[in-house]
Amino acid sequence: MYWAEFFTVALIHLLAVASPGPDFAIVVRESVGFGRRAGIYTALGVGVGIFVHVAYSLLGIGLIVSQSIVLFNALKWLAAAYLLYIGIKALRAKPADPASLDLDKPAGERSARGAFVTGFVTNGLNPKATLFFLSLFTVVINPHTPLLVQAGYGVYLAAATALWFCLVAMLFSQQLVRAGFARLGHWFDRLMGVVLVGLGIKLAFTSLR
Structure with a gap:
């Protein structure tokens, strides 16, 4: 009965998640810099972050945020500050010790928790995701659709997002890919x-309307 609606939601989400943004940038950076394990945990953090948006969309809190310039700006500036913080840290990257470029050795120190939290915060604080999920749950999804079915959509969106970024992590953490980026050393970190x-600045100038 709800398959048509589900496929519409899935298609819109696919187009949105495939568009490069903060989530993509942070998963790529973690994967290249710290290896597959860190990249996958970052991807899982991004996926779990989706539940934040789904939860407030189902509770109607997203509508409140979208109608409050103060709340929206608070979220926007917090997210922009976080992106600027990790971006500036990357810009200050120094040339690596040649010995550290041996990819047969374990990747740089990065805890699973640290990688997961980075992905979770990057996605959870993104106000553009707030507007996306608000429009999804108020315009695309019929308000008469049972709450349990809408929650099922949310589970799918989180799982699909995590899967997509796990694939991204697996691609960018391959030895050949990482070896190519490793030759660029600190320049890759600076590029990221x-x-x-740039994403932080763009986000800071995002308007509510």
Whole structure:
């Protein structure tokens, strides 16, 4: 009965998640810098972050945020500050010790928790995701659709997001790919820093309407 609605939600989500943004940038950076394990935990953090957006969309809190310039700006500036923080850290990257470029050795120190939290915070604080999920749950999904079915959509969205970024992590953590990026050394970190700072600045100038 709800298959048509589900496929519409799935298609819109696919187009949105495939569009490069903060989530993509942070998963790529973690995967290249720290290896597959860190990249996958970051991807899982991004996926779990989706539940934050789904939860407040189902509770109607997203509507309140979208109608409050103060709340929206608070979320926007917090997210922008976080992206600028990790972006500036990347910009300050120094050339690596040649010995550290041996990819047969374990990847740089990065805890699973640290990688997961990075992905979770990056996604959970994104106000553009707030507007996306608000429009999804108020315009695309019929308000008469049972709450349990809507929650099922949310589970799918979180799982699909995590799966997509796990694939991204697996791609960018491959030995051949990482070896190519490793030759660029700190320049890759700086490039990703520019991307993250740019996304942070762009986010800071995002308007509610």
